[in-house]
Amino acid sequence: MERGSLYRTGLMDGEYQPEFTAYYFKQWDELHMSFHRHDSTEIMYILSGVCRVEVRTPEHLSPVGKQLKKGEFILLDAGVPHRLIVEPNSPCRMLNIEFRFAPSSGRFPSLRQCLDGAGREVAAMLTRPFQYVVLRDPEEIYRTLKSLVLELDRQHAEEGEGDSAMVRLLFAELLISLSRLRDEHESGNHQEMDYYVKQCLGYLHENYDREIRVEDAAGIVNLHPGYLQRIFKLHTGETLMQYLTRLRMDKAAMLLLHTNIPVADIADYVGVGSRQYFHALFKKHMGVTPIEYRNSLHAQKDAPDTISEDF
Known part of the structure; x- marks a missing residue:
């Protein structure tokens, strides 16, 4: 029986535990990897930068290339030929984790027991074939991956092994989040x-x-x-608050450039209660203070013709 694949192992039909063959954070500055395959399922999660993953599939004569950026990840099934490419002067940092499955030792709940009642999405992912899936993460996957890796490190340091009830629960949580994200990605x-x-x-x-x-x-x-x-x-x-902050700073820049509203009052116009905090936010997003922005050469050039009469 295949024990490296999520959907060929039969996790819901027997008693299995995860077995981690590799997990690491890695900064790639330049890389042109040869095609290779693993007997484990692999997750490559992009923390910063960009990279390209090429996959060979029976359906395509040529490799299928997928460019990944921050917050995206690829889930590769066991045995799928693939390679990673990182171009010069375009570094990429990622979290990589590879896992397969072994018979449960019985010391802790098996994955089937951990996933009992997890929902239809998990059952669908564990039975629906795939070679690779590229998804964008709303941060849930990374939080779980990071917690899982830290727990594995802790277990290795304390006991010399990477199996514990916490590891199995975190891995089950990872499978649940993956299945729901994949279902959202593929459904109507x-x-x-x-x-x-x-x-x-x-x-x-x-x-x-x-x-x-x-x-x-x-x-x-x-x-x-x-x-x-x-x-x-x-x-x-972006998160909702990140989007809102960017929207507010864009509106502030427009008001600074095209109206004569006093700089001290702009914060109120864009919903930032503290003027000091507004100045800090504006400088972080625009690189200059509100006063410097208004007094810039661009503002001086355009202001005479664009001053609003509404204020």
Whole structure:
């Protein structure tokens, strides 16, 4: 029986435990790897930079290339030929983890027991064939991966082995998150999620001058705040508050450039209560202070013709 594959091992039909063959953080500055394969399932998670993963599949005569950037990852089934390419002057940092399955020792709950009642998404992923899947992470996967790796390190340091109840529970949590993310990626739920995200974006653009919490936006679209955060990050690449801050700073830049509103009052116009915090945020996002931005050569050039009469 295949014990390196998520969907060929039969995790829900027997008593198995995860066996980790490799896990590491790695900064690649330049790399042109040869095609190779593992007898384990592999996750390559991009922490920063970009890379290219090429995969050989029976359906294509030539390798299929996928470019990955920060917050994206590829899930590769066991035995699938692949290679990693990192171009010069374009470094990539990643977290890599490879795992297969072994009969459960019985000391701790098996994966089948940990996953009992996990839902249809897990059952679908463990039975539906795939060679590779590229997904964008709303941060849940990385949090679990990081916790899992740290726990493996701790177990090795303390006991000389990497199996514990915590390891199995974290791995089960990883499988559940992977299955739900894959299901969202492949199902028709994307249209519904698009609708909610667009509603949320509209609310942010209409109310950025007021205090906004995630709970406020979630109430507008009638979703749980955690779920809204997840689909918002999945669709925009930013958290809701990161998007709101960027929106506010863009509006502040527009007001500084095209109106004569006093700099001290701009913070109120974009919903930042503290003027000192506004100055710090603006400099972080624009690289200069609000006063420096208004007094820039570009602002001096355009201001005379674009001063608003509305203020």
